[in-house]
């Protein structure tokens with residue numbers, strides 16, 4: 498064997514249990530690890546303080562240091578992968594490119610183009626499944642169709658997981674194949690035309706070490722996941738979505754751990770990991786969703802009101818509904834939002850403010866540190882009732898009841914809206930009702946300290962029902 502190869506890291510920023518890396522190391526005698534900041538992707542990021550760029554840079558820094566300890570290095574460039582990958586292949590005299598499959602449209606097209614360019618140079622592109630447990634059409638119905646309903650998909654998925662078991666790729670066994678070379682320093686945020694964010698102030702440590710740290714914390718409490726996961730003020734969820742997004746942890750590692758942890762919490766958590774696979778197979782099998790089309794075609798042209806002022810109020814956490822505003826302030830301040838809150842604010846945008854779900858989807862895309870097209874599109878279409886296995890259109894969350902149920906004492910609300918701190922557990926969910934009763938003694942001045950609600954839920958609910966009924 499005398500083969501040089503490139504492992505091109507993208508959404509798999511780790512050196513352990515990485516399918517493409519394992520095969521590259523096993524089958525080559527010199528492996529050159531590469532990461533490219535794709536200028537086409539960077540140029541679409543409007544916010545120069547994008548936490549994702551900082552998260553990626555930190556994760557790359559950890560990889561680079563670990564490779565340096567092995568006498569190897571990480572090649573990091575900024576530019577167009579369609580020209581850079583072939584250039585690096587020539588420069589390092591490589592015969593193969595190893596990549597893990599990406600299921601998003603832009604990435605699939607890009608990878609196909611690069612593979613074609615390379616095949617003209619007699620360089621092979623080898624692709625592996627790594628991001629998901631089961632991909633594309635691996636899990637099908639009895640009539641060999643992709644699933645569009647989650648529960649039967651999950652049952653089949655679990656059956657297959659139990660039958661096959663989960664093996665991790667031991668990259669460490671082949672570490673001698675990392676090429677011994679030295680490359681230039683990592684680019685800085687400024688080189689990439691981005692700015693420092695508040696990532697240091699958040700509990701979202703980057704890199705595989707950061708992911709393992711969060712995982713360890715979560716494992717101490719995983720048994721309570723089923724009961725705690727709906728309460729944003731409680732540390733009940735794993736906060737690992739950004740690590741799943743960038744592959745700093747491996748999904749096989751997480752699923753194996755969940756299977757081996759024999760309690761209710763771990764099984765419920767495993768179901769969430771399967772939701773992730775479910776939405777990946779939706780984008781693979783139903784390409785229309787990647788064109789931002791409704792999964793249910795009858796709801797493609799819902800006559801939304803799309804009021805810009807209401808959208809601004811939603812984005813800025815100024816709707817006058819404390820649970821909505823606290824959730825929107827969470828995403829704005831941290832880049833993360835708790836799942837229960839994602840469900841509440843998305844439903845509110847579509848069915849209370851009567852704004853196109855795609856506007857909200859785009860806002861999440863621009864602001865979530867864990868943004869993933871498949872899960873985000875799936876979540877928004879679920880809330881808007883336009884998706885495959887979505888909420889029925891007539892199920893409309895009441896933001897006040899949701900608030901009372903999932904943030905009973907307003908602990909989460911008060912964290913993000915300190916102006917509401919003086920309110921009691923009863924008042925905090927709908928301050929306008931108690932303010933109107935006695936304006937002089939109410940602890941805050943509505944309209945000054947905090948806005949009046951911008952809509953009346955009952956009226957908007959009726960409007961939403963009529964809007965959907967007209968199209969169903």
Ligand SMILES: Cc1cc2nc3c(=O)[nH]c(=O)nc-3n(C[C@H](O)[C@H](O)[C@H](O)COP(=O)(O)OP(=O)(O)OC[C@H]3O[C@@H](n4cnc5c(N)ncnc54)[C@H](O)[C@@H]3O)c2cc1C
Pocket residue numbers: 726734735736737738739741742766769770772773774776834835836837839840843861865867868869870872873874875876877880
């Ligand atoms: C409107 C809306 C938009 C969403 N956008 C995204 C997104 O862009 N990126 C994203 O990763 N998740 C998204 N989700 C799903 C979910 O809210 C997040 O994955 C979760 O809140 C992340 O927190 P966690 O890591 O603590 O989750 P945990 O509860 O600890 O779950 C573990 C992991 O399972 C996966 N997961 C959990 N729930 C879902 C789900 N419903 N769909 C797919 N995967 C899931 C995630 O990878 C998560 O890290 C969205 C949900 C909604 C309703």
